[in-house]
Amino acid sequence: MRYEAPQTTPEAVALLAGTKGKVHILAGGTDLIVRMKGGFVEPDMVLDIKRIKAMHLIRKTKSGLSIGAAVTCGEMGVHKALKKAWPGVVESANLIGSDQIQGRCTITGNLCNASPAADSIPALIAADARALIAGPKGERLLDVGSLPTGPGKNALKKGELVVSIELPPRDARSADAYLRFTPRTEMDIAVVSAAVNLTIDRQGVITAARVALGAVAPTAIRVPAAEKALLGNKLDAATLAAVGEACSAACKPIDDKRGTVEYRTRVAGVLAKRAAQAAWMRAGGKP
Numbered sequence: 690m691r692y693e694a695p696q697t698t699p700e701a702v703a704l705l706a707g708t709k710g711k712v713h714i715l716a717g718g719t720d721l722i723v724r725m726k727g728g729f730v731e732p733d734m735v736l737d738i739k740r741i742k743a744m745h746l747i748r749k750t751k752s753g754l755s756i757g758a759a760v761t762c763g764e765m766g767v768h769k770a771l772k773k774a775w776p777g778v779v780e781s782a783n784l785i786g787s788d789q790i791q792g793r794c795t796i797t798g799n800l801c802n803a804s805p806a807a808d809s810i811p812a813l814i815a816a817d818a819r820a821l822i823a824g825p826k827g828e829r830l831l832d833v834g835s836l837p838t839g840p841g842k843n844a845l846k847k848g849e850l851v852v853s854i855e856l857p858p859r860d861a862r863s864a865d866a867y868l869r870f871t872p873r874t875e876m877d878i879a880v881v882s883a884a885v886n887l888t889i890d891r892q893g894v895i896t897a898a899r900v901a902l903g904a905v906a907p908t909a910i911r912v913p914a915a916e917k918a919l920l921g922n923k924l925d926a927a928t929l930a931a932v933g934e935a936c937s938a939a940c941k942p943i944d945d946k947r948g949t950v951e952y953r954t955r956v957a958g959v960l961a962k963r964a965a966q967a968a969w970m971r972a973g974g975k976p
């Protein structure tokens with residue numbers, strides 16, 4: 690197996706373009722190395738992006754905030770501007786594994802690995818984030834929700850890699866929240882998860898809303914009916930009940946030892962309501 694560690698994105702793209710066979714990008718390796726050791730993947734080349742300095746940056750851009758593909762989840766947790774603007778995205782990254790795992794792992798790896806239960810994906814969908822992708826034909830932006838195409842599958846074409854995750858500008862009185870249910874308090878993957886991103890006006894009326902669920906379908910899903918229930922309303926009991934119902938109705942989960950279809954469907958509604966309340970309070974909403 691060949692190992693390459695380029696120092697720039699163009700070098701990485703050239704290496705990807707010039708290599709035949711199976712290539713895997715190595716970010717934190719907390720999924721990839723486990724899969725290689727288990728014999729589930731046998732790459733012909735591993736391309737390590739950790740030496741690309743630009744991919745280690747969290748930057749303010751004209752259009753919002755950019756999180757480089759090699760930024761660790763631990764680094765996200767101590768970045769003040771990121772935490773202030775996107776507390777839900779950061780809390781999703783800081784639920785992954787443990788401190789040791791977060792010292793290595795990235796949200797880009799979490800996204801590209803495309804587990805239905807991945808913690809960062811619902812939060813990134815609710816945030817309306819985009820993945821900046823580089824490849825042989827140049828750069829393109831893709832909605833994060835379109836990147837995972839099924840369990841373990843993603844929409845990257847041959848020779849492409851994700852350079853960064855782009856978060857949009859933040860309006861005043863906006864906030865997000867992410868919650869997951871796991872049987873254990875940590876080192877477990879979500880049985881169900883929910884992310885809500887809200888903007889409210891001075892009266893507390895919701896003027897923008899995005900809602901996403903994880904672990905209830907082959908990929909994380911957005912829930913337009915829940916967003917519709919929030920828009921134009923305050924977060925009163927009737928609105929919350931409508932959000933919970935819409936989220937439960939959107940679930941198409943599997944039945945397994947970690948949770949039945951009925952259980953996941955019910956918990957999705959409960960978590961979505963709680964995430965909406967957390968986002969609302971953070972945005973300055975008064976109960």
Ligand SMILES: Cc1cc2nc3c(=O)[nH]c(=O)nc-3n(C[C@H](O)[C@H](O)[C@H](O)COP(=O)(O)OP(=O)(O)OC[C@H]3O[C@@H](n4cnc5c(N)ncnc54)[C@H](O)[C@@H]3O)c2cc1C
Pocket residue numbers: 713714715716717718719720721722723738758784785786787790793794795796797798799800801802806807808809845849850851852876877878879
């Ligand atoms: C003990 C343990 C606990 C865990 N707990 C959780 C948890 O609670 N929640 C959770 O969601 N996950 C969990 N995971 C899974 C894993 O830690 C996360 O998915 C993590 O975010 C992966 O990031 P990484 O940087 O390590 O990815 P890597 O392992 O480096 O890569 C993952 C996949 O993405 C591809 N990839 C990485 N970067 C790019 C890129 N820039 N462009 C294109 N493709 C790329 C790789 O080729 C690989 O296929 C856990 C794993 C372990 C070992």
